[in-house]
Amino acid sequence: xxxxxxxxxxxxxxxxxxxxxxxxxxxxxxxxxxxxxxxxxxxxxxxxxxxxxxxxxxxxxxxxxxxxxxxxxxxxxxxxxxxxxxxxxxxxxxxxxxxxxxxxxxxxxxxxxxxxxxxxxxxxxxxxxxxxxxxxxxxxxxxxxxxxxxxxxxxxxxxxxxxxxxxxxxxxxxxxxxxxxxxxxxxxxxxxxxxxxxxxxxxxxxxxxxxxxxxxxxxxxxxxxxxxxxxxxxxxxxxxxxxxxxxxxxxxxxxxxxxxxxxxxxxxxxxxxxxxxxxxxxxxxxxxxxxxxxxxxxxxxxxxxxxxxxxxxxxxxxxxxxxxxxxxxxxxxxxxxxxxxxxxxxxxxxxxxxxxxxxxxxxxxxxxxxxxxxxxxxxxxxxxxxxxxxxxxxxxxxxxxxxxxxxxxxxxxxxxxxx
Numbered sequence: 001x002x003x004x005x006x007x008x009x010x011x012x013x014x015x016x017x018x019x020x021x022x023x024x025x026x027x028x029x030x031x032x033x034x035x036x037x038x039x040x041x042x043x044x045x046x047x048x049x050x051x052x053x054x055x056x057x058x059x060x061x062x063x064x065x066x067x068x069x070x071x072x073x074x075x076x077x078x079x080x081x082x083x084x085x086x087x088x089x090x091x092x093x094x095x096x097x098x099x100x101x102x103x104x105x106x107x108x109x110x111x112x113x114x115x116x117x118x119x120x121x122x123x124x125x126x127x128x129x130x131x132x133x134x135x136x137x138x139x140x141x142x143x144x145x146x147x148x149x150x151x152x153x154x155x156x157x158x159x160x161x162x163x164x165x166x167x168x169x170x171x172x173x174x175x176x177x178x179x180x181x182x183x184x185x186x187x188x189x190x191x192x193x194x195x196x197x198x199x200x201x202x203x204x205x206x207x208x209x210x211x212x213x214x215x216x217x218x219x220x221x222x223x224x225x226x227x228x229x230x231x232x233x234x235x236x237x238x239x240x241x242x243x244x245x246x247x248x249x250x251x252x253x254x255x256x257x258x259x260x261x262x263x264x265x266x267x268x269x270x271x272x273x274x275x276x277x278x279x280x281x282x283x284x285x286x287x288x289x290x291x292x293x294x295x296x297x298x299x300x301x302x303x304x305x306x307x308x309x310x311x312x313x314x315x316x317x318x319x320x321x322x323x324x325x326x327x328x329x330x331x332x333x334x335x336x337x338x339x340x341x342x343x344x345x346x347x348x349x350x351x352x353x354x355x356x357x358x359x360x361x362x363x364x365x366x367x368x369x370x371x372x373x374x375x376x377x378x379x380x381x382x383x384x385x386x387x388x389x390x391x392x393x394x395x396x397x398x399x400x401x402x403x404x405x406x407x408x409x410x411x412x413x414x415x416x417x418x419x
Contacts, residue, residue, distance in 0.1 A: 001034045001310050004061040004092075005052070006083060007074030008039035011097060011122070013050040014299035015071060020051065026303065030310035034303075037067060040074075062086050069117075069306055072096040081105050088112050093314075095305045097122035097298055103196035107209055110318040117314045119305035124197040125150050125274045127297030128290040129304065134204045134278065135320040141280030143205040146244040147418065150197045152272035152292045153180045153188040154220050154240040158257075159270040162228055162238060168221065180272060190219035191240060191255040198242040198255055201276075204320040205244060208251045208331055216334045216392075218256035222413055226344055226374065230384045231259055234370060237267040241418060250332035259342055259386075259417040335393035340369070340417035343395075345383040345402070346410040349375065354383060356407045361387070364394040380409060386417060 003019070005012045016036040019026060027033050038053045040061055048054070061067055062083065070087040072080050077100050084094050084101075088109070093116060096102070102109070102123055109118060121131045125148070134143070149155050157171045166174075172189070175181035187193050195217045202208045220240050231238050241258040244251065260267040265287050269275035274292025279285045291297035308316075347353045358368060371385040387395070399412045 001030070001032050001068045001306070002037040002066050003034060003069050003071055003306065004064065004067040005036060005039040005071045005073065006058060006061065006080075007072065008041050008048055008050060008052070008054065009073065010295040011298045011302070012039060012071070012073045013048055014295035015073070015302050016050045016052045018296065018299050018303055026307060030307040032310050034306055034310060038064070058083060062090060062092075067092060069093045069095060069309060071302060071306070072098060073302075074098075075100070077101050077104055081109075084109060085112055088116050088118065091116060093117035093119075093309050095119045095302055095309070097302060099123040099193070099196040099200065103199045103212055106200065106203055106319060113318055115314055117309045117312075118318050119309065119316075120200070121305050122298045122301035124200050125276060125288070126290070126292040126294065127300045128274055128276065128288045128292065129301065130201070130276050130278075130288050131204065132304075133286070133288060134201060135316055138278065138280050138283060138286070139320075141282045142246070143244075144246055144279040144281055146198075146201055146205060146242070146276065146278050147266055148194075148198070148201070148242040148274070148276040149239050149266060149269045150242050150274050150276065150292060151188055151191075151194045151240055152274060153185065154191075154194070155269065155274070156180050156272045157189070158220060158223065158238055158240065161223065162231070163270075165225070165228075167225070168223060189221055191217045194240060194242045195255045198244060198253055201242075202244045202251065202253050206246065206251050206329060207319070207321055207325050207327070208253070208329065210253055210331050214253075214331060216254040216256060216337065220257050223257060223415075224344070224413070226382050226384060227342070227413070227415060229374070230342060230344075230372065233372060234386070235262045236260060236417070237262050238415070239267065239269070243418065246329070247332065249327075249329050250336075251329055252332045252337055254334070254337065257415050259415055259419075261419045264419075335391075335396075337392040338389055339392075340389055340419065341387045341395050342415045342417055343385050343387065343399070344413040345408045346376070347381055347383055347408050349379055349381045353407060356405065357383065357402055360401050360405065360407075361398050364398045366390045366394055366398055
């Protein structure tokens with residue numbers, strides 16, 4: 001089986017090198033030799049640690065009848081979409097690690113692929129085989145929920161902030177120096193990377209077709225020391241959590257920082273590692289943990305897909321369903337989400353402030369569960385509180401009213417609680 005790799009960066013080079021280094025065991029498992037025949041790069045003059053023929057002409061690879069599988073690792077959305085469409089129309093199997101592409105075009109690609117293999121294990125959680133687990137291992141189950149920590153950059157930063165008391169700007173700079181965060185970190189710290197992965201899992205679990213702009217996405221940029229103090233006080237950990245949950249006939253899809261009880265397994269996923277919890281109606285909770293990024297870990301998932309294609313001749317149903325599942329389900333509106341909330345208010349230290357806040361919350365059926373007050377200086381304090389289960393729309397409106405009423409001296413902050 002001859003492979004064309006489009007994009008020979010860190011992951012592409014790892015794919016070629018692992019196919020060479022582990023040739024014997026991969027051949028034994030695949031039933032045939034898998035040869036990285038050619039790689040496509042944008043700059044032929046750049047030095048690369050890989051022994052493979054290189055070209056800057058993608059058409060040469062797409063039109064080469066001897067190439068059986070195209071591995072797309074170039075990144076981006078529209079350009080790889082056009083390349084993959086052409087590869088599929090030319091009858092070539094495709095393996096990709098491109099989560100952004102799939103967040104926007106997974107259903108179109110499923111239709112174009114038909115019976116041609118199209119695999120993408122590496123697009124979600126790197127070396128963790130969560131796609132295979134959801135699509136094949138848990139096929140007997142209705143999926144009740146998925147909760148994931150699927151961005152190593154955010155998880156590394158939050159772990160350091162909680163365990164070592166490092167502030168956000170300091171740990172962001174460190175993450176950039178270590179190569180965990182990009183020069184422009186918005187895609188990671190803003191929650192968008194995790195959201196793309198969530199949309200893919202939501203399609204496999206529920207057949208739900210949503211785009212990033214349809215779901216709730218919040219990042220970690222506003223997490224403060226006060227939030228961490230509250231979490232420690234009440235035995236919570238703070239994680240950027242991806243959540244897919246079935247509630248009646250509706251599906252919640254959301255990405256945001258969450259307070260998670262420290263007793264839960266997923267709260268113990270620290271540093272750059274990823275973890276995904278899946279609850280099935282028959283199997284109960286299953287937990288997946290491992291490296292969510294990195295050249296070799298991601299390449300491991302890419303090669304697993306190639307081996308699967310070699311064995312079967314075609315892949316599994318791309319998004320998990322051979323035919324429509326027949327359930328009348330829809331995406332839940334962001335306004336209708338129900339959960340508990342942590343709220344942070346900066347206020348003047350004077351009588352009546354807490355009463356005003358409690359009154360505004362009560363007018364929207366929001367009840368307070370826990371509360372602490374922390375002095376900031378001689379005139380100001382932070383009020384930190386958590387609510388019982390409330391409706392997202394009510395919380396947003398209450399915070400807006402509190403801010404407009406002049407009760408607070410800074411914009412209120414909010415983190416959702418998942419327990």
